[in-house]
Amino acid sequence: MNETQEMSLILDGVTKRYGKFLAVDNLSLRIPTGSIYGFLGPNGAGKTTTIRMVMSIIYPDQGRISVLGHPRAEEIKDRLGYLPEEKGLYKKMRAGEIITYFGRLKGMTRSDAKRRSKELLDRYGLPEWHSARCEALSKGMGQKVQILASLVHNPELVILDEPFSGLDPVNVEVMRDLILDLKREGKTVIFSTHVMEQAEQICDFIFLINKGKKVLDGPLSEVRKSGGEAIQLDYDGDGACLKELKGVSRINDAGKTAEIFLEDGTDPQDILRALIDKISIRRFDLSEPSLHEIFVRAVGGKTHE
Amino acid sequence: MNKKTVLIAAREFNENLRTKTFWLGIFVFPVILLLSFIVPSWLDDQKDIRHxxxxxxxxxxxxxVESRSAFPDIERIFKEVAERQKAGKADPEWPPIxxxxxxxxxxxDEKTRNKYAQSIVQFESIKDAIPEVLxxxxxxxxxxxDQRMKELRAWWGKLSAGEARNELGSFSLAKQNYELVNFETEGISVEEHRKILEEKLKAGAIFAYFxxxxxxxxxSGSFVYNSRNVTDSxxxxxxxxxxxxxxxxxxxxANNIDQSLVEKIQAPLVFAKKTIDKDGKQEDVDQQKTAHSFIPAAFVYLLWITIFMMAQMLLTNTIEEKSNRTIEVLLSSVAPFELMAGKIAGIAATGLTMIxxxxxxxxxxxxxALPAMDMKAPFDITPLLTDPTFLGSFVVYFILGYLLYAALIAGIGSVCNSLKEAQNLMMPVSVFLMLPLFAMMPVVQSPNGGLAKILSYIPPLTPFIMMNRAAGPPTTFEYVVTTILLLASIVITFYGAAKIFRIGILMTGKPPKIGEILRWLRAPVGAMPDVESEDRQS
Incomplete structure (x- = not known):
């Protein structure tokens, strides 16, 4: 089996140093074609450095990268879509113009790029902004325009660095739909985030990095299963009683929802019984732990957020 | 240039076309130029008549004094009238005479005309006139x-300074500026006369009295000029x-010396200025030829100003690009070198449009515009059009000089986050660039001298010095060698700048030290050496 044909991106022992600072340490990854792959990690973990190396914006000190079967992204720039962490637009250009411009930089003809830019703006709820200057756009709107600009040339592999940052819930939804659309079209999407809920909702695969080292990597379901079982609780009332529960190893109490991890041998039914008179339970659900819990456990609870 | 570079250049150009500064730059220049012609002559017109x-x-x-001063004035009037009449621009406002x-x-011809003017001033009748005129x-x-001479003299005698200004306009005659005022002095003593004049001077009725x-x-005796204005003499x-x-x-x-003899004795010996042209032929040096050797100096200024102006544009633009945060997206589509080249070309297009x-x-x-306003430019522009050395060298040296400095500046701009930082780094470059200005006069005076030759071989100075020497002109050998040196340094600078640009453009935080930049230059292409100030957020 020729693996490279199924894998859109392969990293093999990639290491990057900035002076004495080890940004990415001996990282290996395989990202299958057609999947949504979430790069998770606290700020400063090495997500952006990894992505920049994939895009050939910076080069690894050691290791090998294969993007769509090529050792360097430079050779196939026109098949990649990239939304960097540093996002900006030319203020004086119009939204439609800027999308067209980036399309042309990716090798599209003027008419193709124009047509596609209009199509994308119409499809993702910005038709009336086609000829608005970028300086007049709100932050969320600007970000949408940038994402569309990175997709205008129909790339096979799309890399989005923090696509959700700074967006309101409505736009988060639009962005999520957009990523799912890409998957439906058979494209590979990599995106980075430090907000676990977003990853949980759409990722096929999760890659968790901390201090430059890979912590977890695999299909979302497997990653979650690796965390054991947990009780997901939605409740109303005074949560103080949660702390008195016995046979519990850890509780993440968020006030209205809580995640309860049991010690070995504890019966979930006992927990339910202990709680039922004290608080009003809206949901009691025995399942895999949340990504948040896995994340916190994996980085030893010492994230820099 | 590849297609992506052209795209970037085109966008750069388009964006610049949309700025106010660009259009201001285009239209302020002609306004300033026009004003620089109009204002001095207007101010001259506004000068009060000196009574x-x-x-x-x-x-x-x-x-x-009065009758003698008439001669240059009449000569001048004849000249202006004759020239305008010939050009078909006779003024209907002229007095009938x-x-x-x-x-x-x-x-x-000019000589006869001047003799004629002299006759009118000197002699009562045509019969006394200078034989040549006769x-x-x-x-x-x-x-x-004879009749005309009398009329003219009568007209001139009665013409006041104010009338001369109104009727003759821009002839710049002494008559238009100075006017003798006679006060009633019949039967009064010298002391009283002096008193009157003192009073008039104090009251401002006259500008001065002799x-x-x-x-x-x-x-023997004393001769005095009294005025309240001691600066304008x-x-x-x-x-x-x-x-x-x-x-x-x-x-x-008084000494019985014949006036015409004196004139003969005093007739000056005039050396005709001639030079040898490229083919060894002798040619006359007229005013045009003298202006010729100063035109390069004017071009050096223009070259210097434009290169500096565009370098500044590029610097501002590169720094803005960094703060726009569009660099990374661009770098995912184009190579850093393409981006840099595109920017340099885009600014070049903007600057060239302006120039x-x-x-x-x-x-x-x-x-x-000037002829329409009855004005003349203070210089002759024909050599500019007839001699391709000037405009030709200007265009070539502009492009080469710009490329050299543009690469340097793209490199500098890429490592800076603010104009202030950039200006600090630019300082040595700016100081060095003063050299061609200091060298300008010596080079104009001896375009093929030792200093000019040596400076020509220093590539960053080559465009300015060679332009400056264009009237020399330098030998073909010099043109070839200095151009090769210049081209080689452009290539080297581009190579080095591309390396710096590649790293610098992604940097935020403190600009690197010179030592650090030198390390980048030594590193192989594509490698990312230790960048201490690279932001470590991931």
Whole structure:
């Protein structure tokens, strides 16, 4: 089996140093074609450095990268879509113009790029902004325009660095739909985030990095299963009683929802019984732990957020 | 240039076209140019007429000055009238006497015309006129000429400074600026006369008065110029010049020396200025030729200003690009070198558009606007059009010089986050760039001298110095060698700048130290050396 044909991106022992600072340490990854792959990690973990190396914006000190079967992204720039962490637009250009411009930089003809830019703006709820200057756009709107600009040339592999940052819930939804659309079209999407809920909702695969080292990597379901079982609780009332529960190893109490991890041998039914008179339970659900819990456990609870 | 570079350049150009600064730059220049022609002449017109009086105890000096000063004025009027008549631009506002004279003046050569002017001032009748003038006029026409001379003299005698200004406009005559005022002095003593003049001066009725206390011919006694304005001595100089000529003439007379003999003796020896052209042929050096050797200096200024202006644009632009945060997206589509080259080309297109529009405006103004306003440019532009060395070298050296400095500046701009940081790094470059300006005069005076030759071989100075030497001109050998050196340094600078640009453009935080930049230059292409200030957020 020729693996490279199924894998859109392969990293093999990639290491990057900035002076004495080890940004990415001996990282290996395989990202299958057609999947949504979430790069998770606290700020400063090495997500952006990894992505920049994939895009050939910076080069690894050691290791090998294969993007769509090529050792360097430079050779196939026109098949990649990239939304960097540093996002900006030319203020004086119009939204439609800027999308067209980036399309042309990716090798599209003027008419193709124009047509596609209009199509994308119409499809993702910005038709009336086609000829608005970028300086007049709100932050969320600007970000949408940038994402569309990175997709205008129909790339096979799309890399989005923090696509959700700074967006309101409505736009988060639009962005999520957009990523799912890409998957439906058979494209590979990599995106980075430090907000676990977003990853949980759409990722096929999760890659968790901390201090430059890979912590977890695999299909979302497997990653979650690796965390054991947990009780997901939605409740109303005074949560103080949660702390008195016995046979519990850890509780993440968020006030209205809580995640309860049991010690070995504890019966979930006992927990339910202990709680039922004290608080009003809206949901009691025995399942895999949340990504948040896995994340916190994996980085030893010492994230820099 | 590849397609992506062209795209980037085109976007850069388009964006610049949308800025106010660009259009301001295009239109401010012709306005300034036009004003620089109009304002001085307008200010000149606005200068008050200088009224003056003379306390003349000699009894003849003031009169002599007046009649002598008429000669250059009339000569000038004839010249202007003749030229305009020939050009078909006779002014309907001219007084009738000039209108009548104009056709015959237009037919005379310059020498005859001047003699004619002299006759009118000096002699009562055509019969006394200078023989050469007389010979020009057929017997039948002499009476008519005689009549004209009388009319002209009568007109001139009555013409006041104000009328001269109104009727003759831009002839710049002494008559238009200085006017003798006579006060009623019949039967009063010198002391009383002086008192009156003092009062008038205090009251501002006159600008100045002259006192002739003694005999000018022997030079005994005192001669005084009184004025409240001690800075503007043009009136004093003008009066002195003509008084001296008058006094000298009287001295000759007193010593029985024939005036025409004196003129013969004093006739100056004039050396005709000639030079040898490229083919070894002798040619005359006229004014045009002299202007010729200064044109390069003007071009050096233009070259210097434009290269600097565009370098500044590129610097601002690169830094703005960094703060726009569009660099990374761009780098995912184009190579850093393509981006840098595109920017450099885009700014070049912007700058060239501006310069070309300036050159067009310049020609339009000098060729059409000024003549339409009855003004002349203070220089002749024909050599610019006839000698391709100037415009040709300008274009070539502009492009080469720009490329060299642009690469340098793209490199510098890429490592800076603010204009202030950039200006610090630019300092050594700016100081070095003062050199061609300092060297300008020595190089103009000896375009093929040792200094000029040595400086030509220093690539960053080559464009300026070689442009400066264009009137020399340098040998073909020099052109070839200096151009090769320049091209080589452009390539090297681009290579180095691309390396710095590649790393610097992604950097945020403190600009790197020179040592660090040198390390980047030594690193192989594509490697990312240790960048201490790289932001570590991931």
């Amino acid at each position: 003056f009086a003379v306390l003349d105890q000699s009894g003849w000096l003031a009169k002599d 000039l209108k009548g004279l104009a056709p015959s003046l237009a037919e005379m 010979a020009q006029i057929p017997e039948a026409k002499r009476l008519e000429f 006192e002739i206390n003694g005999d000018p011919v022997t030079g 043009s009136l004093k100089n003008w009066f002195e010049r003509h008084a001296n000529a008058a006094v000298r003439a009287r001295r000759f007379q 070309i529009s300036w050159i067009i405006f310049f020609f339009l103004i000098v060729k059409f």
